[in-house]
Amino acid sequence: MKLELRGITKRFGALVANDHIDLTVEPGEIHCLLGENGAGKSTLMNVLYGLYRADEGEILLDDEPVRFHGPGDALAAGIGMVHQHFMLIPVFTVAENVMLGHEPTKGGVVLDLPAARQLVAEISQRFGFDIDPDDVVGDLPVGAQQRVEIIKALARDAKVLVLDEPTAVLTPQETDELMIIMKQLATAGTSIVFITHKLREVKEVADRITVMRLGKVVATASPSSSTTELASLMVGRDVDLTVDKNPPTLGAESFVVAGLTVLDSTGQRLLDDVTFTIREGEILAIAGVQGNGQTELTEAILGLRSGVKGSVTLDGKELVGASVRDSLDAGIGFVPEDRKKDGLVAEFSVAENLMLDRSVGEPFAKGMNIRFDYLEEFAQKSIKEFDIRTQGSDTLAGRLSGGNQQKVVLARELSRELRLLIASQPTRGLDVGSIEFVHERIVATRDAGIPVLIVSTELDEVLGLADRIAVMYRGKIVGIVDADASRAQLGEMMAGIHA
Amino acid sequence: GCAAAPEEGESGAESVDYKACAVSDEGSWNDKSFNEAAYAGLTKAEDELGVEIADAESASADDFEPNLSNMIDANCDIIFAVGFNLIDAVNAAAVANPDNHFVTIDGYVADESTTNLKPIIYSMNESSYLAGYLAAAYSTTKVIGTYGGLQIDAVTDFMTGYYYGAKAYETETGTPVTVLGWDPTAATGQFTDGFGDSEGAKNISAGQIASDADVIYPVAGGLFSATSEAINESGKDVVFLGVDQDVAVTSPEYADQVLTSVLKKMTDAVYDVIEEQVGGATFDATPYVGTLENGGTGLADFGTFDDKVSDEIKAKLEELTAGIIDGSIDPLS
Amino acid sequence: MTDPTPDTLVKPALDPDDQAPSRWTVALRDIVSGSPLRTFLAIVLAFVVGAVLIVLTNEDFLESVGYIFSRPSDAISAAVSAVSEGYGALFRGSILNLEGNSFAQVVRPLTETLRLATPLIVAGLGIGLSFRVGMFNIGGQGQLLFGAGFAGFVSFQLHLPFPLHLLVAVIAGIGGAAAYGALVGFLKARTGANEVIVTIMLNYIAFYLLTYLMRTPVMQDPTAGGTPKTPAPDVSAQLPLLFGDSFALNWGFVLVIAATVFFWWLMERSTLGYRFRAVGLNPNAALTAGINVNRIYVVAMAISAGFVGIAGVTQALGRTSGFTPTVDAGIGFDAITVALLGGSSAGGVFLAGLLFGAMKAGGPSMQIADVPPELLGVVQGIIVLLIAAPPLVRAIFRLPSPSARTAGDRAKRRSAKKGGVK
Amino acid sequence: MTAVISTPVVHTVTEIPRKWKVSIVLGVLSVVAFVLFGLLGDAREALIVFSETSDAIVLPNVPVTSKVLCIVVGILLLALAAVSFWYTVGRRTVPMWLIIAFTILFLVSLVTFTGAGSKIPVVFLISGSIALATPVIFGSLAGVIGERVGVVNIAIEGQLLAGAFVSAVVASITDSLTLGLIAALVGGALVSMVLAAFSIKYLVDQIIVGVVLNALVIGITNFFYAAVLNDNSTETNFPGTLPFLPIPVLSDIPVIGAVLFDQRITTYIMFVLVPLVWFILFKTKIGLRIRAVGEHPLAADTVGINVNRTRFWTVSIAGTIAGLGGAALTLGSVGAFVREMSAGQGFIALACVILGRWNPWLAALAALLFGFSKNFRIFAGQTGADIPPDLIAMVPYLVTLVAVAGLVGRVVGPAAAGKPYVKQ
Numbered sequence A: 001m002k003l004e005l006r007g008i009t010k011r012f013g014a015l016v017a018n019d020h021i022d023l024t025v026e027p028g029e030i031h032c033l034l035g036e037n038g039a040g041k042s043t044l045m046n047v048l049y050g051l052y053r054a055d056e057g058e059i060l061l062d063d064e065p066v067r068f069h070g071p072g073d074a075l076a077a078g079i080g081m082v083h084q085h086f087m088l089i090p091v092f093t094v095a096e097n098v099m100l101g102h103e104p105t106k107g108g109v110v111l112d113l114p115a116a117r118q119l120v121a122e123i124s125q126r127f128g129f130d131i132d133p134d135d136v137v138g139d140l141p142v143g144a145q146q147r148v149e150i151i152k153a154l155a156r157d158a159k160v161l162v163l164d165e166p167t168a169v170l171t172p173q174e175t176d177e178l179m180i181i182m183k184q185l186a187t188a189g190t191s192i193v194f195i196t197h198k199l200r201e202v203k204e205v206a207d208r209i210t211v212m213r214l215g216k217v218v219a220t221a222s223p224s225s226s227t228t229e230l231a232s233l234m235v236g237r238d239v240d241l242t243v244d245k246n247p248p249t250l251g252a253e254s255f256v257v258a259g260l261t262v263l264d265s266t267g268q269r270l271l272d273d274v275t276f277t278i279r280e281g282e283i284l285a286i287a288g289v290q291g292n293g294q295t296e297l298t299e300a301i302l303g304l305r306s307g308v309k310g311s312v313t314l315d316g317k318e319l320v321g322a323s324v325r326d327s328l329d330a331g332i333g334f335v336p337e338d339r340k341k342d343g344l345v346a347e348f349s350v351a352e353n354l355m356l357d358r359s360v361g362e363p364f365a366k367g368m369n370i371r372f373d374y375l376e377e378f379a380q381k382s383i384k385e386f387d388i389r390t391q392g393s394d395t396l397a398g399r400l401s402g403g404n405q406q407k408v409v410l411a412r413e414l415s416r417e418l419r420l421l422i423a424s425q426p427t428r429g430l431d432v433g434s435i436e437f438v439h440e441r442i443v444a445t446r447d448a449g450i451p452v453l454i455v456s457t458e459l460d461e462v463l464g465l466a467d468r469i470a471v472m473y474r475g476k477i478v479g480i481v482d483a484d485a486s487r488a489q490l491g492e493m494m495a496g497i498h499a
Numbered sequence B: 001g002c003a004a005a006p007e008e009g010e011s012g013a014e015s016v017d018y019k020a021c022a023v024s025d026e027g028s029w030n031d032k033s034f035n036e037a038a039y040a041g042l043t044k045a046e047d048e049l050g051v052e053i054a055d056a057e058s059a060s061a062d063d064f065e066p067n068l069s070n071m072i073d074a075n076c077d078i079i080f081a082v083g084f085n086l087i088d089a090v091n092a093a094a095v096a097n098p099d100n101h102f103v104t105i106d107g108y109v110a111d112e113s114t115t116n117l118k119p120i121i122y123s124m125n126e127s128s129y130l131a132g133y134l135a136a137a138y139s140t141t142k143v144i145g146t147y148g149g150l151q152i153d154a155v156t157d158f159m160t161g162y163y164y165g166a167k168a169y170e171t172e173t174g175t176p177v178t179v180l181g182w183d184p185t186a187a188t189g190q191f192t193d194g195f196g197d198s199e200g201a202k203n204i205s206a207g208q209i210a211s212d213a214d215v216i217y218p219v220a221g222g223l224f225s226a227t228s229e230a231i232n233e234s235g236k237d238v239v240f241l242g243v244d245q246d247v248a249v250t251s252p253e254y255a256d257q258v259l260t261s262v263l264k265k266m267t268d269a270v271y272d273v274i275e276e277q278v279g280g281a282t283f284d285a286t287p288y289v290g291t292l293e294n295g296g297t298g299l300a301d302f303g304t305f306d307d308k309v310s311d312e313i314k315a316k317l318e319e320l321t322a323g324i325i326d327g328s329i330d331p332l333s
Numbered sequence C: 001m002t003d004p005t006p007d008t009l010v011k012p013a014l015d016p017d018d019q020a021p022s023r024w025t026v027a028l029r030d031i032v033s034g035s036p037l038r039t040f041l042a043i044v045l046a047f048v049v050g051a052v053l054i055v056l057t058n059e060d061f062l063e064s065v066g067y068i069f070s071r072p073s074d075a076i077s078a079a080v081s082a083v084s085e086g087y088g089a090l091f092r093g094s095i096l097n098l099e100g101n102s103f104a105q106v107v108r109p110l111t112e113t114l115r116l117a118t119p120l121i122v123a124g125l126g127i128g129l130s131f132r133v134g135m136f137n138i139g140g141q142g143q144l145l146f147g148a149g150f151a152g153f154v155s156f157q158l159h160l161p162f163p164l165h166l167l168v169a170v171i172a173g174i175g176g177a178a179a180y181g182a183l184v185g186f187l188k189a190r191t192g193a194n195e196v197i198v199t200i201m202l203n204y205i206a207f208y209l210l211t212y213l214m215r216t217p218v219m220q221d222p223t224a225g226g227t228p229k230t231p232a233p234d235v236s237a238q239l240p241l242l243f244g245d246s247f248a249l250n251w252g253f254v255l256v257i258a259a260t261v262f263f264w265w266l267m268e269r270s271t272l273g274y275r276f277r278a279v280g281l282n283p284n285a286a287l288t289a290g291i292n293v294n295r296i297y298v299v300a301m302a303i304s305a306g307f308v309g310i311a312g313v314t315q316a317l318g319r320t321s322g323f324t325p326t327v328d329a330g331i332g333f334d335a336i337t338v339a340l341l342g343g344s345s346a347g348g349v350f351l352a353g354l355l356f357g358a359m360k361a362g363g364p365s366m367q368i369a370d371v372p373p374e375l376l377g378v379v380q381g382i383i384v385l386l387i388a389a390p391p392l393v394r395a396i397f398r399l400p401s402p403s404a405r406t407a408g409d410r411a412k413r414r415s416a417k418k419g420g421v422k
Numbered sequence D: 001m002t003a004v005i006s007t008p009v010v011h012t013v014t015e016i017p018r019k020w021k022v023s024i025v026l027g028v029l030s031v032v033a034f035v036l037f038g039l040l041g042d043a044r045e046a047l048i049v050f051s052e053t054s055d056a057i058v059l060p061n062v063p064v065t066s067k068v069l070c071i072v073v074g075i076l077l078l079a080l081a082a083v084s085f086w087y088t089v090g091r092r093t094v095p096m097w098l099i100i101a102f103t104i105l106f107l108v109s110l111v112t113f114t115g116a117g118s119k120i121p122v123v124f125l126i127s128g129s130i131a132l133a134t135p136v137i138f139g140s141l142a143g144v145i146g147e148r149v150g151v152v153n154i155a156i157e158g159q160l161l162a163g164a165f166v167s168a169v170v171a172s173i174t175d176s177l178t179l180g181l182i183a184a185l186v187g188g189a190l191v192s193m194v195l196a197a198f199s200i201k202y203l204v205d206q207i208i209v210g211v212v213l214n215a216l217v218i219g220i221t222n223f224f225y226a227a228v229l230n231d232n233s234t235e236t237n238f239p240g241t242l243p244f245l246p247i248p249v250l251s252d253i254p255v256i257g258a259v260l261f262d263q264r265i266t267t268y269i270m271f272v273l274v275p276l277v278w279f280i281l282f283k284t285k286i287g288l289r290i291r292a293v294g295e296h297p298l299a300a301d302t303v304g305i306n307v308n309r310t311r312f313w314t315v316s317i318a319g320t321i322a323g324l325g326g327a328a329l330t331l332g333s334v335g336a337f338v339r340e341m342s343a344g345q346g347f348i349a350l351a352c353v354i355l356g357r358w359n360p361w362l363a364a365l366a367a368l369l370f371g372f373s374k375n376f377r378i379f380a381g382q383t384g385a386d387i388p389p390d391l392i393a394m395v396p397y398l399v400t401l402v403a404v405a406g407l408v409g410r411v412v413g414p415a416a417a418g419k420p421y422v423k424q
Ligand SMILES: Nc1ncnc2c1ncn2[C@@H]1O[C@H](COP(=O)(O)OP(=O)(O)OP(=O)(O)O)[C@@H](O)[C@H]1O
Pocket: A012, A015, A017, A035, A036, A037, A038, A039, A040, A041, A042, A043, A044, A084, A165, A197, A429, D001, D424
């Protein structure tokens, strides 16, 4: 089926996420949509899918204008989508997830579960997926969930398939498998829109490429274009993602993690015998596909988890069993991976957020009273030093852009006397300018002789920042390598193959 | 809506310049029982004497005091505080407003020197004793039941009399009689969660019926309707006894289950007090105690059950009445 | 956006499934941001609905509707007089009694309003505090009963000289209620039990427990004859009258003003209040920032219940006679509506408590004017429902949407034109 | 949109932590039953009464020595507790059947102990419990459905009260019990619709709307009770009750017949609704969609399910069920409406929703347990057991509290319950 978008505009308040976007996808074509974080790719596809209502513009399928009032209409018209954030119901089985919305029934009322199972089995077999229809989706690894999403789309016989950053959660090997499937589908006549910002993938599968930046289509390119060419189209200037830093000046091994294991309430090992050390003045980066225990690792170090065994020492002080408060007092600065959920109180002002982890005693309080004058002074200083773009210290943190929210968290965490900095996904969702700033601050912290632990799923960031790299897979550290390791080697390690 | 408009200026009995007011205990006037009986005295005075009346229901104990003081502000000539729970509030009001006249029903005077507060109280154990004897005699299973709306003296007074009346039958005839729902020696028994708890009342009644009770004495205001429902559900031949008013008359829909009612003639007492005052009598604070002797309390007639109560029993009840009046029978033992 | 997979991991302190922040965020923002105009309009609207109910249940009006076409003026005048009599009585009972014979009689309604508002305000503060920590405390009734029970116990079982006795009784009441609140916080923190259900069950338990104790020598008034009732508090433990014998208003009101100021300081100025607010708005972030969220739940519930306990204290000690198990007089539940209406802020709750106190004070005189005071329950419900749903009030009165109107946004737009905030 | 996907890694389960709580509770209770009711129990005789003399088939009364039976049952309880320990040691969860069997046996022991020296009317104990549980079961079904679709229904109390009020008034005025029942459906649905509209359209917090609605329904019914019903109660508040509809033959079976087959239409509806709601939720297309909306509304939206419409109608229909519960309070029990007669049963229903883990069967069982504890108060009061009545009255609430805090604790409900769904 041929898909055509004409002049699609979508605003979120004052923000124009899509600005008069035109896009055509021919039948059987794999069309790549390339763009930085926040370029408006997902928004465009959500408009196509009927999830968002466009402010302007029209959609044509096989040259017929269509109007979608909701995803139901889009699905009926043959559009399938694998969403960037999976749209699976964790407590349902695979079969239930796949049939949801177009359930086979007996007599129009009672679910026909065998029929749904049959359908899942058939599709799995056709594409060589190893999926059991009766597995509960929440128990499946991410890669398998991804495949369930694809089965969902295929089960509805999608003529146009949108894949929104499907590779973000996949290992390189799984990515390769996915690309093969995409090619299979395209050959069978399905039109595919493939969203990513990984240039290698684009070059491998795309028939055509559309590049978006800041809500606009900035170019249409062919896969033969060079990587740097595509990159500068995407970013809007020449890119240099390397981080400027001097070789490390290493001090004592002040941070030691030994045999750290985390069990969840059902007894599963989320973290399995993790051991590493970081020296003063060194950055250790944890690489790995999302969901392999990185979150649990940082949370266990901070004291946010129960069921922790093993040992974590900072400057010789044991932190397993200590409270979060104790860990912070021991000198840990912590930048959580999800700043909105764990880093900030959105309804607090910038200033109030800056004292979140020091609400007792000096310097922000005197007795039970908050020292508002000191707080204001501190806030002004932080705003200036960290270039936080806000109307004032009393602006609510939730109203800041993502990058500035991150700067608030950094300003807070770096303002204490640190003995260890832990930063998870420090630049997720930030623009290039902010990324550079954050990287600079992290390197400066290292250069001040503080051990730094970075967790990032972006290989570029890991390679740019790290002095050493540890790769995690299924809760274990697969290996620790030097910063000059090759992408290929890291890729294999991320897939669980030992270096 | 096309009816003709009425003529202007119709009004009731010629009016006198006297205002009688009443404040209820927690609960509404239309409780088919205690409050209703007292309130009826007020409306009777309105109809027959032409006095002006005003009333206030109390939703909670917190309302007693404001309700009373509003009545004082509303220039009431006499204020009836209907219910045991109002004792404190009405005593305080009487002391604070020596020029107003108060009547407490079921209450007492806390301070001897108070001369503007008249208690109206009843010896309900006397008539209840008769009811207990009657119930025991009427019962074929020789199991009878009772329950209260709250475990307070104003309620258990009824139940105790009932218990000893039944036991009197037992001693007299030698037939063992089981009284469910109240044991005066241990002071334990069955009570609902207040006078509005019809669900509880129904279940207590159902439980007593399941244990073979065939006469039930609900001392719980209007909750007899729940007992009636329990009787209907059981499909058994069970009767109950009314309290306060003659239930067979005031709620005729239940007449075929009302063996008799134990009367607490508050309507008359309230009316009499107002009538006296309107007639110009000086306010007399001496307590009025309703007894079998002065007819303030007693059994109603047997209504539809008249022919089911043998003359023998009727005679016996007369005899007991006389005994209680002359003091030879103590209804509380 | 919700995660596609549930976080089945259990963090030590926080219920992972307790997604309270988002829900609470929305709710609290709604509540706390109630603009005065909207509140005013909601109150007006609720009284209009009340007027309609008065008219529809007025006998004269219903009679005259029967011949509305032959003489419509009757219906109209009946309606007008019913409403004006009803609301006139409300005014007379709660603000000024212009028919009064003496100054005292004229202004007594006002003091009655203050007296009845006293426990409502302070219980509302307590409930409001729990809201701001992200807990839904429906246990006002039980906490009030505990407060009254403990204060009462001290007031008639201990015998001490005047100011000391009163002081000890007040502290005992607050402490008793706070202990009860701490239990709720502990159960939530420790077992993850839903506090809505825990507090409701504890309401019943407190009621029956108190009733039981009032039948035992521990708390029974020996003269009450079987009735569950306490003895009168010793004079040395009673809250003294504020303006002499003509007015029932007592020092409890002053205590409550002090409590209101304390509440303001606690929530807006103190570090503890800061942590309460942080936990209420985003417990995850608070936990990550080293705040012991579980301990905050326990402490906050204790303080919340302590405030409600003050209401119990004024109920128990603001009288010369003993009290019964119904001493809470619905205040525990009304406090929830007061807190919602007052936006859980010190000033808001104070004003909301006054409004509800006025309605309570006006009830009896409405009754004399033959309008059931139950009407005020409807009016209160409608007010709070409207306050809770700002878009609805805006729709009814065609107010502009606030999103385009806040000062911040105007400033943002201005600066956006200038090329962004630098 | 920086939502973070954090998927726990799946590994082979190594050490499931042993959860002792259930076993310990059962252990303690079994020892209490064995020692207190059994060994130290009452040696008097209790007469177990299975049928009325008027029944079609009369089973003989069975006299038992209270103490002996309690010892026997106590041994069974100890055995069950031992089995539960065995499960826990083996790192397995104690199965539901065991907990249910234990509860029933414990109650048997309690009743036998209390009934020493008097009669134990079995039919009254069971059917009384069912009668007291009926409104709660209706309410909890409404709660289960509402939370399953993502709307927390604190307004069950208000729905019960509204259903009770309108059913009594309509049946009374029209003289038709059928119309009264229909009115109850409408009344419950109306309250639900306000709840749904405010929480779905106006995005007001669901708990707040629920609490306010309860207050409002109490206010409105109190007002009309005082302003209208009070003055002419025979016309407006004297509906009578629904007739009993014994099912021929079946109703003659001893005990079971009286309990299951000789009931009012409201009770029969309840018997049918519990399995029906379960079936609809878990076996039908609409049920799958309802649960999807309650778990992950956005995901449901992406497959073409209209989330808010599904929520609105599901909650509204659940409201009709709660409304019927209200009718069960009036037409199905005592007839006339009484002020605030729901008396907190809506909140108990809410507790049953959680105790029953959002499952209609378990919620109904929880409600039955509550009904039994209320009924036990009546039974104990009648046998003259000398426990202070105020303390017995406290038992149902204490049981609920202990169950919610002790046994259930941190259970996971529908993930999106309580959260509004906003579409861009
Ligand atoms: N629901 C929303 N409300 C407000 N703003 C939004 C919403 N969704 C997206 N945006 C904003 O619109 C812009 C485009 O977002 P979109 O998700 O389409 O980007 P993207 O190109 O898919 O980025 P990424 O590669 O990170 O997925 C961003 O600035 C984002 O913050």
